[in-house]
Amino acid sequence: MVRPSLNDLAAFTAVASHLSFRRAADAMGVSRSALSHTIIGLEGKLGVRLFNRTTRSVSLTQAGARMLARLHPVLRDLDQALDTLSEERGTPTGTLRINANKSGARILLKDVVPPFLDRYPDVELDLVSEGRLVDVVEQGFDAGVRLMETVPQDMVAVPFGGEVRFIAVAAPSYLEGRSRPNTPDDLHAHCCIRQRLPSGKRYRWEFSRRGIELTVDVPGNLTLDDNDLLVQAAAEGRGIAYVPEHFAQAYLGSGQLVTVLDDWCPPTPGLALYYPANRHVPASLRAFIDILKQAKRTR
Incomplete structure (x- = not known):
């Protein structure tokens, strides 16, 4: 068996998380055909089929599900190790992905994004404002934005923007x-x-x-x-x-x-940036939250 590369494993976890080659390709910033070719190559290296594919759906095989369960903690530990190196360099790097509604994205673009990008030019901020409520963990986001009252209980919420009426x-x-x-x-x-x-x-x-x-x-x-x-x-x-x-x-x-x-029509609690309480918080997200809190104090 040929040992797969880290790029192969990242492609596998992206498709497994999204159960869609199109969405996984968009998240990775590659073409759908390139991602499909990578997965076919990975299956060839391992000698086992990882996904069931039809024209309408993608699902994990039993072997794929077992592999995903084993890979999740390994890749999480790798992310934490790389993030620790980033902290030792003194500045965050990498990609920060945030899913937001349009109202939240507007506030962030006005008050938070400019100073964040000015201060941390090595971070690539991917701010998605598609509007629909998604599972940020499942969809590969570091954080999300939604109304405070709709934030899941297992998430840490950082309110911003004031009350909404x-x-x-x-x-x-x-x-x-x-x-x-x-x-x-x-x-x-x-x-x-x-x-x-x-x-x-x-x-x-x-x-x-x-x-x-x-x-x-x-x-x-x-x-x-x-x-x-x-x-x-x-x-x-x-x-x-x-x-x-x-x-x-x-x-x-x-x-x-x-x-x-x-x-x-009374005012209601406003928007909140939220992220999983039981996962490592990357340095880029901690830096973003610090600037978010500073913007809140100066409003």
């Missing part, structure tokens, strides 16, 4: 001649601009007042998947939208939009 907004032209909603249930008599989540599900609007919580599956003939588009459609008089307040601030300031149901 979702508000219901509409154009004065839409409300003219209509009764303004006084309770969330009144929305059933209105045309609402609904939101499609990255998961494919439609978002159900969530309201709270003095301990009473209501979730409303609002009616409407327009569904969008982006907060900026929701605000734009509301400003054009297409109905009532429900968005994070900062997306609508410019329109509220100009009078193109007004709020409704204000007393049902």
Whole structure:
């Protein structure tokens, strides 16, 4: 048996983690064909098939699953050893991968990313803002960003960006001649601009007042998947939208939009950067968190 290279093993763990040659290739920054060729070569060296492949799916064989279970602690120890060398050099290196929603990415790009990259030029920051909630460990990210209240309990959370308030907004032209909603249930008599989540599900609007919580599956003939588009459609008089307040601030300031149901829209805990509590924290992530905390103190 020919001993596989470290590159072979990294390719194997990437495909095994993503169960997709396309996603694994994207994560590694290589072409899908090159990654497939590496895996075929690895299977040839080992003399065993590691993956079951069809046109629609990829899964581990029993041999592949056993190999992955053995490799995980070995590669984790290797990452820690390399990270220790990075610390001894006095500056982080390597790639830092963070999965964030669009709002979180905007805040990080404004307040954290510039000083981080200026201070640590040897780190390559890969900030993915696809929007959908993912398992950051399974997808090969060092950390993620989501609303504080949705961070899994086995994660360490670092809040940033302050509180977030979702508000219901509409154009004065839409409300003219209509009764303004006084309770969330009144929305059933209105045309609402609904939101499609990255998961494919439609978002159900969530309201709270003095301990009473209501979730409303609002009616409407327009569904969008982006907060900026929701605000734009509301400003054009297409109905009532429900968005994070900062997306609508410019329109509220100009009078193109007004709020409704204000007393049902309290602020909520904002965003958090989160990472696994039971894994080694790379030096690059610790440095990023330090700058995140500094930015929080100066806001």
